[in-house]
Amino acid sequence: xxxxxxxxxxxxxxxxQEARLRCSPMKGHSHVYWYRQLPEEGLKFMVYLQKENIIDxxxxxxxxxxxxxxxxxxxxxxxxxxxxxxxxxxxxxxxxSNSPLHFGNGTRLTVT
Amino acid sequence: xxxVTQLDSxxxxxxxxxxxxRCNYSSSYSPSLFWYVQHPNKGLQLLLKYTSAATLVKGINxxxxxxxxxxxxxxxxxxxxxxxxxxxxxxxxxxxxxxxIIFGKGTRLHILP
Numbered sequence: 001x002x003x004x005x006x007x008x009x010x011x012x013x014x015x016x017q018e019a020r021l022r023c024s025p026m027k028g029h030s031h032v033y034w035y036r037q038l039p040e041e042g043l044k045f046m047v048y049l050q051k052e053n054i055i056d057x058x059x060x061x062x063x064x065x066x067x068x069x070x071x072x073x074x075x076x077x078x079x080x081x082x083x084x085x086x087x088x089x090x091x092x093x094x095x096x097s098n099s100p101l102h103f104g105n106g107t108r109l110t111v112t
Numbered sequence: 113x114x115x116v117t118q119l120d121s122x123x124x125x126x127x128x129x130x131x132x133x134r135c136n137y138s139s140s141y142s143p144s145l146f147w148y149v150q151h152p153n154k155g156l157q158l159l160l161k162y163t164s165a166a167t168l169v170k171g172i173n174x175x176x177x178x179x180x181x182x183x184x185x186x187x188x189x190x191x192x193x194x195x196x197x198x199x200x201x202x203x204x205x206x207x208x209x210x211x212x213i214i215f216g217k218g219t220r221l222h223i224l225p
Binding site: 033035037042043045091093101103106 | 146148150156157158161202204206213215
């Protein structure tokens with residue numbers, strides 16, 4: 001049973017471009033969480049999704065950021081018109097209902 | 113190589129009694145260490161973090177942890193448990209140089225009335 005798969009591992013974008021980060025949860029997991037980690041800080045919650053629904057997006061910036069978890073396929077975190085401040089490591093986690101999280105290895109976004 | 117070991121998968125304490133959740137780590141350099149809490153169907157919440165400042169770290173909700181380099185431990189404590197503390201707790205080592213995060217397997221804290 002493969003773990004949580006995130007790709008790409010590293011992503012470089014110029015300012016103003018779009019970044020798309022993918023997360024394939026563990027098989028059978030219907031809950032997906034996205035986190036951002038900035039240097040010297042801990043993980044910051046961004047959004048919590050279940051299949052086709054956003055449950056909690058209280059940690060996500062109101063502009064430029066969006067997330068989806070379609071019925072088929074991976075969860076996508078999309079950042080439009082990236083700025084230097086978006087440079088960070090983005091982690092995805094998945095779980096069953098009321099069970100511990102399993103984390104992916106993260107995507108390192110660098111905005112140049 | 114880094115690793116994190118949470119020594120107990122389940123801990124049960126009575127309400128009003130002390131809490132101790134144990135965490136040992138291994139790291140070839142000075143690590144950044146964190147404790148997170150996850151309530152059912154919620155995202156992770158940061159309780160506290162150690163990043164090479166004071167070895168006794170105070171966090172939210174009355175929790176604290178002490179970094180002991182000689183014992184390679186970072187145990188989480190609270191003087192008096194509350195029913196709302198029932199949750200899953202994760203000890204984490206982070207390497208900000210290459211964005212590595214190593215999670216412990218988690219400890220489920222049960223609070224008995």
